[in-house]
Amino acid sequence: MKISCRDVGPGRQFGSITLLELRVLTELVRETYRYRELIWALALKELKVRYKRSVLGFLWALLNPALMMLVMTVVFSTILRFGIPHFAIFLLSVLLPWTFFSQSLSYAVESIVGNGELIKKVSVPKLVFPVAAVVSNIINLLLSFIPLALLVVGMRHPFYKTWLFLPVPMLALIIFTLGMTFFFAAANVYYRDVAHVVQIVLSAWFYLTPIIYSLDFIPPNQRWLFKLNPIIYVLNGFRLSVYYGLLPKWPSIAASFVCAFMALFIGFGIFRKYQDEFVFYV
């Protein structure tokens, strides 16, 4: 039997946004762990609803990236040639993590507003909704690497040992994505325009990030501009490990985690400050 005690005072619990405090992070970890079963159930629900009434059902999580890869391979090996060998692998090694990022963001931006009816009726920590949206996309991300591995074998691209390094950029990517989703999910509660803006920002961001091209294509005197983009460090880790068989240099790894934790601190800090008011605006 669960026995609980709750004592609630008035108004907003936290006066200011606490950004660079470790307390914020431990709270996030603690709450996520406590509600892990609920988060998992919500993530599975999301996947189930996404693939409802499709004959192939959950197989689409695998088929989607596989078919996308097929299209990319055909387009870039016959129509557009950049002179990069095995361009499909070059591209997909960063396109798959990017797809995870952009899909998580597009789903999670609606996660609070979309669960508004629930939030108005059930007392439940609000963070479970964006986290569940990201978790459901993590499942997709992991599954999408299976067809990529098959493609690497099929195209006779070397299957590097550096694949084993992938969990590191994946962790940084997930932390970065979580931070961004917390911020946008909270902002969308107050201004519904945010959901639309996110789509535009994402498509602009896609072209400003070396995904379909490489940073080497950029004149050296302009590269610093691209290096301001917080997501390139983590994406670089994916491309190096899968396509080049190299490990990123440690400043690059450090930069990817610094960006990831900055995003998480700011995003969750803002989310946490406003979460008790969401119920009045959804």
Added chain:
Amino acid sequence: MNLSFMYDLLPMGNLAVVKLENVTQRFRVIHDRPDSVRELFSKVLRYRVSYHDLDAIKNVSFEVPQSQTLGLIGRNGSGKSTLLKIIAGVYRPTSGRVHVEGSIAPLIELGAGFHHELTGRENILLNGLLMGYSKKQMREREQSIIDFAEIGEFIDAPIKQYSSGMHTRLAFAVATEVNPQILILDEVLAVGDAAFQEKCFARIQDFRQAGKTIIFVSHAMPSVVRFCDRAILLEKGSIVADGDPTEVAEIYKSLLSPEMARLVQH
């Protein structure tokens, strides 16, 4: 976090398990109905939003001791649901303190956590998790929930195929089978056929005998008089009467227009 759980044993006895002190809940009602595009633009440009503040709950204090069945009555818009949401932790009050001891099913409307694409079985789990129970606890109770709700083989069908009666039966079964110490019931007994209603009444009586605290919202005065030890009448966000259910129900009837009061009596 708006819930701070303490896993600790509580002393038994006639303690107040729900305690509200000077609770006020203010809502900002925003009038954003620009009649024309021009008006919309002028509003956006001047960054002026017209609104008024509404106190849905005004300075309300009361205590509910353990094992009491409290009936909350009042007209539509009197603040009953807002008060329940404050007790359940959905709203954080604008001012005042709320103290709740003991496990509480934090659901206002039965079946609020149900998703129509999921099966009955999946919804039992999801609903239980939303109420703060573990997967293991829900698995243990699954069969008795299914039995009580009389769902049968429909349990593995998506609940969008359920009749509204089945939906309510399942929701009631989940909310009560998890065995909370404080049970909040909002207008639940108005639905379901007579046989199931009797079953629900029987279960509520079991809860009372087991010494649980029940907060019961209803417009049906006979049920309030039948079940409750005490009734609170709300009007415009304030408590206007508190005491014996029969007497409070009489005051409630006097608030209604004469013809409405006749309807309530039946």
